[in-house]
Amino acid sequence: MKVLRHVLHSWRSLRPSEALVFVSAALLFAAIDLTSLLELHVGDQLPLLLARHLSLPLVSCAVLLLCWLPATRSSPVHPRRRRRLVAATLVGSALAMGVIYPLAAALPWPSLCDIYAQAHGKPRCAAFRMTAVIGDTLWIFMPALMIVGVLEFRGLRRRQEQAAQDLLREHAQLRRHALAARLAALQAQVDPALLFDALVAVEQAYARQDPGASARLERLIRHLRVALPRLRDAGATLGGEAELIASYLDLLRDLNGQPPMFDCELGPRGATPLPPMLLLPLVQRALRLGRPGRCWLKAGAGVTLGFDQDGLCSDDADLASLRERLDVLGARLACTSGHGRTEFTLELALA
Template identity: 85%
Template structure:
C-alpha cells in the first residue's frame, strides 16, 4: 500500500500538477473580487499572500490524496468509488491542515478586515457548522475537478485502445497479405512446366547437346519457384534469381524473352515481399516485346524495360498497388524515351 502511494506520487505528470495549481489560483481569485468593496490599504500584499497560499496548500493535499486512486487499476469495478472516497478524504485532510495554518498565519483575512472596518471582533472559524460547510465547499469543486480529470483519462485510454485496434487490424492485414503472397509464391504455371518438360524430353530424344543444360535450368527454376517451407519471406536477390530462371525457361521454349541484368550491390539480402517483381515482368511480356530488362537497387528498387508504353493501369497493376498499400509501400511507373521503369519504394 505504501509503495503504491509513493509510486503514484512519483508518477505525477506536469499537466496534472498544472491543472491543480490553476484550480487553486482560480478559487483564490474568486474571493479576491470582494476587495473592490473594501479598503485594505497597505495590507493588500498580506491579504493577497493569504488568499493564494491557502488554496495552493488545499490543492496540494487534494492532489496527494487523488494520485493513489487515479493510479489504481483502470478496469477495477470500484474505481469511481475509490476516486470519490479519495476526494472526500482529501477534503477532510485539507480542512484539518488549513484551519491550523490559517490560525498560524500572521496575515489578515478578508473576514478580519471586514470585521475590523465595522467595529466587530476578529473572525473565529473553529466551530462545527463552519468546519462542515468548509469541508463541503472543498469537496464539491474538488469532485468536479477529479471527474474532469477522470473523463480526460478515459478519453485518452479509449483513443489508445482505438489506436491499438487499428494497429492490430493493420498487422492482421499484413499477415493475411503475407499468406496470400506466400500462396502466390508457391504457384508455378503448370502449362509452363509441362512445356519445359516436353522440351527437355525432346532435346534428349534428338540427342541435343543442350538437353542437359535445359534440364539444369528447369531444376533451377523449380528450386527457386517452389515454396520453401522453412523460409519466412523472400529477398531481393531471391526475386532476381526467380526472374532470371523464368526468362531462361522461356528462352528454352524457343521464346524471345528480354536479356536480364541485375545490379543489386549490397542489397541482395534485403527482405522483399514475394511476387512483386515477377508479375511486372510477365505483364511486360504480354503487353510488348522488350529486348532488355534490368533490376537496380539503390535507395529504391527499379525494374526497367527498353520499351515505353507499359504504364497503363490494369488489373495486375491494381492488385500490386493493393498489396503495396497494406505494406506502406509505393509503386511509381515512368515511361518515355524508349523505356519504362517501375520504381518500388518500401518503408525503411
C-alpha cells in the same frame, strides 16, 4: 507494502498539466474570496492578507493532489474506480480542512473575516466551529469533484484514442501479415502448363540425345528451387527475386521461346528485404503485352525494372492488383514510358 509502493509511485507520476489544473483552480477560488477586498479598506495589511488567502488554497490543493493521485493511478477498468475517485476527493477535502484550520490559527497574518470584524466593531472570528468546518469541507469537495470529473473524462478519452490507435496499428500489421502469406502462397505456385512443357522438353532432349539435355534439366531444377519458397518465410530479398526472374526467363528460353535478355545490377543491395511476387508479375505482364528484347533490374533509391519497349504503363487488372498490394505495404509504384523503353520504379517504405 504494495499499497505504499503504489502511493509513492503515483505521487512521482504527477504530470505538470495535472498540477497546473489544481493550482489554477486554487488560485481562482482564492481570487473569488479576495473580491471582498473591494468593500474593505485594509491599508498596509494588504500584503499579509494576500499571502494568507493565496497560501491556504495552495496548501489545500497539495493535500487534494496527494489523495487524488493514488486513486486516479489505479486500474482504469476497475468496477469501483468512480467510487474510489469520489472517496479520494472527499477524504482529500476533509484532510485539507484538517490541515488548513491549524495552519490558519498558527499564521500571524490577518484574514478577511478579521478585517471585516474589526471594521464593524465585532469580536475576532472564531478559530474553530464545527459547522464552519463542515461547510468549508463541502466548499472544497464540490469544486474538487468537478475538477476530478473533468480530468477523468479527459483521461478516458485519451485511453480510448490510444486504444483506437493500437487497434489501427494492429489491423495494419495483420493486413501486412495476411498479404505476406498470400504473396508467399502466390510465389509457391508454379504454372502447371509451364512445368509440364518444361518436363516434356527435357524428356524429348534426352530422347534425342541432345548434348544440352543435362543443362536443361539443371535449369529446370534451379527454377523449381527458386520458385518454390519456404512458406514459413515472411518475405524474400531483392537478390532472390532477381534470381527468380533469371531462372524464369531461362526456362522460357529452353522452351524455344524468345524471352528478353536479363541484366541485373544490385550491388550491395541484393540482401534488401522485398515482399515476394512484386517483380516477376511485371515481367510476365510485359511478355504478354509485347516482345521486349532486353530487361534490366537496378537498385538505387528505389528498385527499377526496365524493358526496351514503350507502351507498358497502361492500366489493367494485373497492374491494379499489384498497386493494391503496394498500398497495403505502404509502397508506391511509378511507371515511365517513352523513346522505346519502359521503367517501373518501386519505392518501398517497409518496416
